[in-house]
Amino acid sequence: MKPTLLAALLPGCLLLAGPAQAQAPSTPMAAANAPYQPSATKTNDLVHTKLAVRFDYAKRYLYGQEWVTLKPHAVATDTLRLDAQGMDIKTVALMNGASQQPLKYDYSDKNNLRINLGRVFKPGEQYVVYIEYTAKPDELQVQGSAAITDAKGLYFINPDSAVKGKPVQIWTQGETQSSSAWFPTIDRPNQKTTEEIAMTVPAKYTTLSNGQLVSQVPAGPGLRTDTWKMDLPHSPYLFMMAVGDFKIYKDTWRGKEVNYYLEPKYAPFAKQIFGNTPDMLEFFSTRLGVEFPWNKYAQIVARDYVSGAMENTTATLHGEQVQMDARELVDREYGSESVIAHELFHQWFGDYVTAESWSNITVNESMADFSEALYAQHKYGQDAADAHNYRYVQAYLASPRDAAKNLVRFHYNNKEDVFDLVSYQKGGAIVQMLRTYLGDDVFFAGLQKYLTDNKFGNGEAHQMRLAMEAVSGQDLNWFYNQWYYGAGHPVVSIDYGWDAGSKTQSVTIKQTQSGQVFQLPLAIDYYVNGKAQRQRVLMTQASQTFTMPLAAKPELVNVDAEKFTVWQKTDNKPLTESLYQYSHAPLYVDRREALAAAVAAQTTSPAARAVVLAALKDKFYGLRIAAIQGLKMDDKSVAKAAAPTLRQLATSEAEPHVRAAALVALGQLKDKKDSKVLAAALANQSYGVQGAGLQGLAEIDAPTALARAKALENDAHLSGAVTGVYALHGGREQWNYIRTAYDNAQGRGRYNLIQPMMQMLGRLDDPTAFGEDVDRLQALAMIPQLRAYGFDKRLVDAIQQGAAAQAGKPHAAENQAKAAAAVQAIQAAK
Numbered sequence: 001m002k003p004t005l006l007a008a009l010l011p012g013c014l015l016l017a018g019p020a021q022a023q024a025p026s027t028p029m030a031a032a033n034a035p036y037q038p039s040a041t042k043t044n045d046l047v048h049t050k051l052a053v054r055f056d057y058a059k060r061y062l063y064g065q066e067w068v069t070l071k072p073h074a075v076a077t078d079t080l081r082l083d084a085q086g087m088d089i090k091t092v093a094l095m096n097g098a099s100q101q102p103l104k105y106d107y108s109d110k111n112n113l114r115i116n117l118g119r120v121f122k123p124g125e126q127y128v129v130y131i132e133y134t135a136k137p138d139e140l141q142v143q144g145s146a147a148i149t150d151a152k153g154l155y156f157i158n159p160d161s162a163v164k165g166k167p168v169q170i171w172t173q174g175e176t177q178s179s180s181a182w183f184p185t186i187d188r189p190n191q192k193t194t195e196e197i198a199m200t201v202p203a204k205y206t207t208l209s210n211g212q213l214v215s216q217v218p219a220g221p222g223l224r225t226d227t228w229k230m231d232l233p234h235s236p237y238l239f240m241m242a243v244g245d246f247k248i249y250k251d252t253w254r255g256k257e258v259n260y261y262l263e264p265k266y267a268p269f270a271k272q273i274f275g276n277t278p279d280m281l282e283f284f285s286t287r288l289g290v291e292f293p294w295n296k297y298a299q300i301v302a303r304d305y306v307s308g309a310m311e312n313t314t315a316t317l318h319g320e321q322v323q324m325d326a327r328e329l330v331d332r333e334y335g336s337e338s339v340i341a342h343e344l345f346h347q348w349f350g351d352y353v354t355a356e357s358w359s360n361i362t363v364n365e366s367m368a369d370f371s372e373a374l375y376a377q378h379k380y381g382q383d384a385a386d387a388h389n390y391r392y393v394q395a396y397l398a399s400p401r402d403a404a405k406n407l408v409r410f411h412y413n414n415k416e417d418v419f420d421l422v423s424y425q426k427g428g429a430i431v432q433m434l435r436t437y438l439g440d441d442v443f444f445a446g447l448q449k450y451l452t453d454n455k456f457g458n459g460e461a462h463q464m465r466l467a468m469e470a471v472s473g474q475d476l477n478w479f480y481n482q483w484y485y486g487a488g489h490p491v492v493s494i495d496y497g498w499d500a501g502s503k504t505q506s507v508t509i510k511q512t513q514s515g516q517v518f519q520l521p522l523a524i525d526y527y528v529n530g531k532a533q534r535q536r537v538l539m540t541q542a543s544q545t546f547t548m549p550l551a552a553k554p555e556l557v558n559v560d561a562e563k564f565t566v567w568q569k570t571d572n573k574p575l576t577e578s579l580y581q582y583s584h585a586p587l588y589v590d591r592r593e594a595l596a597a598a599v600a601a602q603t604t605s606p607a608a609r610a611v612v613l614a615a616l617k618d619k620f621y622g623l624r625i626a627a628i629q630g631l632k633m634d635d636k637s638v639a640k641a642a643a644p645t646l647r648q649l650a651t652s653e654a655e656p657h658v659r660a661a662a663l664v665a666l667g668q669l670k671d672k673k674d675s676k677v678l679a680a681a682l683a684n685q686s687y688g689v690q691g692a693g694l695q696g697l698a699e700i701d702a703p704t705a706l707a708r709a710k711a712l713e714n715d716a717h718l719s720g721a722v723t724g725v726y727a728l729h730g731g732r733e734q735w736n737y738i739r740t741a742y743d744n745a746q747g748r749g750r751y752n753l754i755q756p757m758m759q760m761l762g763r764l765d766d767p768t769a770f771g772e773d774v775d776r777l778q779a780l781a782m783i784p785q786l787r788a789y790g791f792d793k794r795l796v797d798a799i800q801q802g803a804a805a806q807a808g809k810p811h812a813a814e815n816q817a818k819a820a821a822a823v824q825a826i827q828a829a830k
Contacts (some may be wrong), residue, residue: 001175001346001363002339003147003306004037022298032473039190039357042073044080044086045237047126049610054200055170055243056228057159062135062182067095071126078120080129083187084113085182086140091132094118103264113184129223135182142181145416146785148173153181157303158519167263169244171302173236173310176358176415181749184238185617190458192233197617198243200225205460206246208261208300210239210313215572230313232294233456240312242300246718252464253278256292261300266323273301273324276337276379283378284371289448293352297344309339311346311368318343331656331688334384338372345371353451356458358415362484366427371494373432384621386563386588389432392425397489397568407484409462420577429566431482436564437479437521438472446473463525478519481504483566488743490518490567493498498553505550508547509558510543510548518567525561526554527584534561553647556580575601575608582611591615591623599630600640609641616645621655628661633668643669650677656684660692667696675700682708691721702729714739718753727756727763735760735769742776758798763807770806772813774799777823782829796823 029558048069053062070080083598089107092115093100104116121127150173157169166230172182173700182663182697196208203224207637208215211230219225234484249270260270279298287290294314305319322339324332331416349367359496360620371814377385396402402421435443446468454463465480491513505526511517513701526534528550537546556577575597582594596617616629630644632638646669649662661679666674676677678700694712698705709725712718719741728736736740738760757773764770777799781792803819806812 001148001419002342002368003309012828021713024830026630034413036410037357037359037412037415038410038420039359040186040188042190043075043077043712044186047071047182047193048194048196049185049236049239050196051183052198052200056154057156057168059139060135060136060156060159061153064131064133064135064183066131066133066458067128068131068184068185069128072121072123074123074518076120076122078117079114081115082113082115082131082184083111083177084133084140084180084184085109085181085265086136088136089113089131090133090134091130092546093130093147094586095130096476103129119285131184133789137181137650140181143180144306145414146418147306148175151176151178151181152243153178155304155306167245169242169303171244171300172240172241173306173317174239174312175310176237179239182359183239187236188356189235189237189358191455192235192458194233194356196227197241198225198227198426199237199243199319201243204249205243206261208240208246208298208315210315212295222386228424234313234351237685237686238311238313238351238354240310240315240317240441242302242315242317244302246300249274251275251278251298253292255282257296257298259296259298259405260467261298262323263301266301269325269329272274272326272329273322274340276819277340277344280341280375284348285376287374287444288348288377288451289444290348290352290451292347294347297347299340299343309343311350313347313351316346322737327685327687330686332387334376334380334587338388341372341375344366345374345429348451351774353454353457353459357461358418359412360408360460361418361423362427362461363464365423366407366431369428370431370435372428382563383531383622385587387620387622389429390589390592393429393566394746396421396429396566398539403488405485409619411626426489426566429564431563431740432514433483433566436477436562438468438474443468444474462770482516482518485705486516488513488515490565491569492567493570494558494559494571494675495570500553503550504547505554505557506547507557508543508545509539509559509789519564520567522559522565523561524547524548525556525558525585526550527554527556527558527580528554530584532561534559538610556584557728558585558590559792561585563587574607579607579611582615588620591618592626595623595626595630599627599632603632604634605636609638612638613641616649617641621658622657624649624655628658628665631665639669643671647674647677650674650681656686656688660686662689663689663692663696666698667699670700672700675704679708687717691718691724694721695724698725698729706730706734723753723756727759730760730762732766732769735764735766735773737771739772739776752779758795758802761798764802765806765809765811765815767811767814768817770802770811771818773802774818778826781826787829792826792829796826799823 007194042250049141050067052065054064092103092105094103099120103118106114114131126502134152141153142153154172158166158548161168177187179185195210200219201205203222207650209228211228213226214229217225247264247267249267251258256444260274262270279290296314298315299318301318301320301323303320309316309318345368346364350364355361355364373385373388376388399421400724405422407422407427412418449471450459450464450467453467461480461484467478469476490511494509495508507524515545522537524535524537524546525549535548558581578594578597582591593712594611597610598608602612610629612630615623618624631642646662646666649658649665653659653662658700663678667678678693678697681689684690694705705725706729709722712722723738723741738756741751742757745753757776761773764773769787777795780786781795798824799819803816806815
């Protein structure tokens with residue numbers, strides 16, 4: 001699962017009203033605050049699940065027949081409990097050859113189907129239960145979460161064709177325990193079953209499910225039955241079906257089918273969207289020492305999907321955001337492609353070996369998040385991988401509430417709560433730390449052993465620890481106890497000293513977080529006469545000083561030289577050393593940290609300004625963007641020094657995101673001679689460049705920019721740029737556009753419009769428009785997930801600033817009263 005996590009979005013959202021400051025971890029909540037969540041007890045084991053289903057598009061029903069094969073796990077039993085959510089159960093029978101023996105059952109709670117088997121079955125003795133049922137997913141009273149926004153399992157998309165231009169589709173979403181909304185099963189991750197699904201569908205549609213398509217036969221006028229078979233066991237939450245008008249692009253890898261299912265209009269771009277999949281299959285198979293274990297791999301794109309993507313075994317389902325046309329692909333970054341790597345890696349970590357319980361979701365999701373940078377390193381280089389890791393770690397560090405959570409989380413109130421910045425971003429970074437500590441040969445041998453020992457079964461973090469210990473010969477309890485079974489991260493300060501008499505450099509590191517002291521293996525690089533000498537140290541105390549005899553005072557001491565430690569640090573090195581670090585230390589994070597120091601000092605230090613200017617031409621595009629965005633353009637000396645490079649980047653830079661950033665900065669020069677370059681960008685094939693040209697033009701010629709924005713209102717790709725111009729220069733008429741765009745947006749698109757709404761507030765004198773804006777900001781501030789991250793306080797600040805900006809305007813009193821009432825309601829909410 002790669003969710004469009006609300007939590008993952010929040011650090012970006014928090015930046016809307018100013019930089020988010022990393023904070024010290026909160027004290028972990030007492031375990032008593034949430035119940036212990038054990039692995040599900042196994043009374044019966046699933047063995048094989050055979051389904052025959054057909055669909056009622058008008059009623060949004062599934063009519064199903066199921067033959068489920070089971071066996072008692074450890075002790076004899078005469079009962080069976082199956083999860084079955086909100087169904088009509090018509091028949092329950094024990095199969096005796098081809099005949100059926102009706103069974104007594106209780107289904108009074110409409111969630112648990114309790115069956116009396118009629119006799120006692122011994123451990124390992126297989127039996128088959130037949131169930132005929134109707135699934136009614138749209139009638140379920142279920143709630144989603146921030147990670148997976150709905151939980152009804154089976155989705156009919158535009159089944160009556162009421163929405164013109166929108167495809168008719170059916171698809172399923174099983175994680176966490178929603179497969180039981182469309183077939184009775186033991187809906188727990190520690191169950192494994194083989195599978196056969198026969199889907200009767202309109203003959204004009206294409207189907208996809210797990211495993212191989214073994215037959216397609218006519219099933220009456222306009223109908224066809226497709227049978228899909230999965231001969232290897234996997235968990236029920238990984239079952240999937242999809243039905244709709246999809247065009248299949250056929251690829252291969254080592255003789256296996258690798259297919260991409262897209263809406264017909266996007267089919268010409270299938271190779272551009274998914275074309276690296278065979279390379280990923282080869283890379284992951286080789287790197288893990290375990291060949292892709294399934295008989296095919298398909299990826300399908302669905303409308304209105306309830307999360308980001310889902311790793312159904314052999315058949316990943318993606319949300320529509322991955323589906324792009326030629327122009328959209330111009331702006332695609334690896335962050336958009338990384339979900340393809342993430343879901344594919346799950347075919348090993350999650351599908352081949354599945355988390356024993358949701359408490360141990362780290363062995364699924366942390367591994368998949370780790371794989372994103374792993375593939376980036378292989379395909380796009382070390383800088384791309386490090387930038388990806390850095391962004392994820394910063395997202396975690398910006399969320400103090402998540403620092404209070406263990407990675408392996410045995411205590412929680414809702415299983416959906418484990419899909420968060422800890423299981424994903426922090427967990428992936430912890431895996432990278434372990435890789436760095438053990439070295440690649442040992443680390444990947446450990447992963448190979450974990451996968452081999454637990455294949456087609458289940459795993460926990462302890463089993464991964466044991467595999468790593470077996471291949472490394474080391475006791476790794478210290479690592480797993482602090483990073484997997486403990487919460488938080490180190491908060492450190494780093495200080496330096498040079499003893500000229502003994503020619504010894506000292507480094508003092510102090511951990512200041514509450515709670516445990518972390519054991520930290522670190523590399524320290526000392527640069528003397530331009531050459532680095534590496535010292536490996538192990539920090540075991542709250543405050544520790546490390547020394548190194550050197551030939552001369554070092555130009556730079558680079559603590560955590562491998563730059564993978566998850567910590568929040570205050571590094572008290574002199575500015576001169578930070579600036580030296582930019583040009584001499586090799587890694588992306590080295591240069592990123594040096595650039596941050598240079599940005600802070602650029603208006604007072606010519607040397608710092610020189611580093612910022614040098615970074616405008618950094619070899620990695622992400623740092624070029626960071627340098628552009630870090631320029632203090634309101635400082636005349638900075639603006640004058642940067643102008644020639646900005647003009648060059650704005651006209652000749654090949655990477656569209658860098659060019660877009662340069663265009664925005666060019667506008668901040670407010671030099672009318674740049675108007676032609678900015679206007680010319682409005683014809684660029686990159687939507688990002690086009691939007692940046694509009695934003696830059698607004699800084700120089702607001703009336704022209706407003707007119708050009710009006711002409712671009714109907715292009716959804718440019719709505720961000722249009723709303724940005726309107727927020728800064730528009731009025732009542734332009735508010736209508738922002739309001740409508742916000743109301744119609746979903747997911748990330750809606751959150752991207754919060755900043756323009758906050759900016760617009762002070763410009764709206766009309767009480768109706770002002771009130772509409774305040775109402776929407778107030779509603780956002782009431783969302784519990786946002787309040788948990790302190791976002792309500794940012795919205796209160798925005799409302800109060802908007803009210804203050806009303807001073808002297810005709811309707812100031814009325815608007816300020818509206819704002820005050822909203823602030824009072826937000827602050828009174830619990």
